[in-house]
Amino acid sequence: MGAGFPICVQCGTTSNPCRCKVVGPTLGFVAFVAAGVVEWPLGALVYLFKRRKGRRIMAHPAIVVYPRVTHAIPV
Template structure:
């Protein structure tokens, strides 16, 4: 059977010094938004380079950190 990917972030400010839920949910949110935004960003990049780069970078620079930090564990 398939395995569920888990993401760990250790040495954080919580008591157990490791986060599992936040990085894992953040990764899932990253993948979902990347599937949509990377093709859109590639098309926009053909006409406006800087705007296309910002669109393609949004899953990594905006979505993942906000979602991962929303969960304390």
């Protein structure tokens, strides 16, 4: 039993007739992780000198990247 690729499912959405999304949330998660790998260490470094700016950098994947990718793909 190996670990597989994570699949995200969002039900109750009105963006398609099936009321469920799989592709958008899954790609959103992948984009979130990719952005986090770059932005979290950078944000931690900036946080040492400018706390507010560092927090904004570290929050960017969750606040901007994931929602934009998830909402851009209606399936």
